[in-house]
Amino acid sequence: MIFTAIIAMTLVVFASRYLFLEPRLPIRLNPKAQRFLRYASPAVLTSIWAPIVFMPENSVWLSPHNPYLIAAMAAALIAWKTKNVLLTTLVSLGLFLLLKLS
Known part of the structure; x- marks a missing residue:
């Protein structure tokens, strides 16, 4: 099915x-x-990433201890400043893994 x-x-x-x-x-x-x-693509992408970033534990988690939120903010800042997709992906992924594993 x-x-x-x-x-x-x-x-x-x-x-x-x-x-x-x-x-x-x-x-x-x-x-x-x-x-x-x-507007369809940004709306769909937002509906995918917003719950992951703001509600990783099935409740709103807005704190400096949320690795999803910190990595997402870093990704947004890097993407805005450099406009380099590969750099943004690698740095934010590395930051997320560092925060998540520590």
């Missing part, structure tokens, strides 16, 4: 991406819809 659900979700996601990204298909969105869809 789970495998069937995964395959079905994969097909839905692939079909929705293919319809809008294949240049030979005659489907085009109007500018208003395109502008609206620009």
